[in-house]
Amino acid sequence: MESDIKKRSLDLHEKNTGKITVISKVRVKNSDDLSLAYSPGVAEPCLKIKDNPNDIYKYTSKGNLIAIVTDGSAVLGLGNIGPHASLPVMEGKAILFKEFADVDAFPICLDTQDPEEIINIVKKISPTFGGINLEDISAPNCVIIERRLKEELDIPVFHDDQHGTAIVTSAALINSCRLSGRKLEDLEIVLSGTGAAGSSIARLLKDMGVKKIYGYNIDGVVLKDKYDSYSFLIKELIDQSIIDFPNNLDNDSLEALMKHKDVFIGVSVKALVTKEMVSSMNKDPFIFAMANPDPEIMPDEAIEAKAFVVGTGRSDFPNQINNVLAFPGLFRGALDSKSTKITESMKLSAAKAIAYIIKDEELRRDYIIPSPFDKRVVVAVSKAVKDEVYRLKIYRK
């Protein structure tokens, strides 16, 4: 990061003393205002809600308000910096929700990293919120927490670090296929990183029709004979045939795995990809090198090695795989349709909506992903998500 950005960011945060403020939507200038917004008038909406719990969505801000919940255990590329130091990121996420999709979002930074306690606290504070966005929680806790909350709460729960990347990566893959004329079901994909984000990517791609995904992680290529040593996340991917075992591999290196494959998707800071490895892939490979801040391979190198498209997580290169394309519209659509959950099919709808923002004739190798500031994105994503909620009939009555 440039030192200029560092200094300007500190200045911005200090000058404004943070980034969020909680303001009133109604006027409170005289005693009549006070008697309506507060005592005694406020007793009426309270009694309505007491008699009909769903009226909370009618008379309060709950229906447009989500909690951004973190334990500070896996913040950006900074690691386990704790709940206090994570607050600037959560405030940042809150203002992105507001600016991109008019979703009210509030940071809840929890001073505990015990998953059972996090689950319990989120359940107990949930009356105020119409949705829960989990953020920057380390694996496997993030998966455990999200699954339990999805089961036990009747509002949408979404862990952005898992699924946001998955949605935008899927959109990138759809458009790479459109531009190159290939089909998803013909692709053989190398997935570097089989943690929370990698798992979610693999699941979504399989749901989309991809047939072959091979895993790579810190222990090398994911292989059947290592099964017993794997965490439950990887075991699940294997048991559910999400991850496939490669045949006839020279050894269990990333180099060996990438030979004659079509796509590289990297969501691990550990892997390094060379030009030679890209050259060893099938013709016109797609490279999504999303390690942050340093991609697994720099875009210019991948292009030199004949990559067809290259995407990274960075805004200073083309084709940025940026979660902000997904989460604002996803929650906008879920809240507007009164959805009680976020399903795989809603994520898939979101991915397709992001992809098809770009028309056939506009697609280019350096433009397979729309800009985060393209105002059509949130509209398209929220509409696609809403349509899916209506189709599934998973909305609040």
Place this chain on the structure above:
Amino acid sequence: MESDIKKRSLDLHEKNTGKITVISKVRVKNSDDLSLAYSPGVAEPCLKIKDNPNDIYKYTSKGNLIAIVTDGSAVLGLGNIGPHASLPVMEGKAILFKEFADVDAFPICLDTQDPEEIINIVKKISPTFGGINLEDISAPNCVIIERRLKEELDIPVFHDDQHGTAIVTSAALINSCRLSGRKLEDLEIVLSGTGAAGSSIARLLKDMGVKKIYGYNIDGVVLKDKYDSYSFLIKELIDQSIIDFPNNLDNDSLEALMKHKDVFIGVSVKALVTKEMVSSMNKDPFIFAMANPDPEIMPDEAIEAKAFVVGTGRSDFPNQINNVLAFPGLFRGALDSKSTKITESMKLSAAKAIAYIIKDEELRRDYIIPSPFDKRVVVAVSKAVKDEVYRLKIYRK
């Protein structure tokens, strides 16, 4: 409550879908904005806070942000309506904080009424907040929770239902003395209601110099021979000589207790005061009949019975004892002075500040309490509170 207010309040809440919104204090219109407010620039304030925890006040909204925490167990006059139905009240409180004192406040409605769990959750969510305002929690839990949080957190904690009323009642008593030429130390006071609010009133009045306070509650007059049957709250008041035992009482009725006393303070819905009881008091008694929505005695009756001043909790009579005179300025002062707590002496300073808004020559029997919309109040209260924090040196370094 008039049906007109009921309908207009419902309309207001429905039209705006609640009363609060969370907005951004900084601009996020292009990728440069994004790189400063979010990734990658936001890493810098995170790292600063990690290295120096107090920097959280410099780079985030924490220092101006309080949680309004309830379990929905004692909401307005509605009782135990639970956390969901309490949300309109908590949103209302939040906008009062914002409108009266520019304090950002956010409702946390907890789906538990177990005091230990509430204490634990508030501690665990505290990283986001610069202060905790407990609200509408029933006694004795509210006292237990507040005491423990005051001990265990390093940010101001305040239960408004206990102390807000106490501060404003104290201000009313100060001004009743100023106007009548009497002295606090000469007054004999009847306190009807010895729960959370009553206890706090009694403590603050004693700190202010009142010598004699007699208690009355659902079990009759507070007497030594009933000691064993009392809750720990009342036992403490007796043990610490906050509540005094009356001499030579005919019986343990409120009627008997009020004879020849100077002040009636009512914070219980159970007690009824008649004109005869007011007439039996010493000359020119002060009557603060704060039961809501129906005062222990209506102001016109008390005046007919020769009360010198009458205060109630209602906005449609003179001398409204309204907490909004206290809590906004109290938190404004505590946050501005970086106070780590709220002390008895800060409450006392707030009470005096509220009282002395009204100049000697302005005081009248129907104007011993300033209007909630008097803009001088929050300025005076916050300054008085700040001065006390500086004097006590209880601020964050």
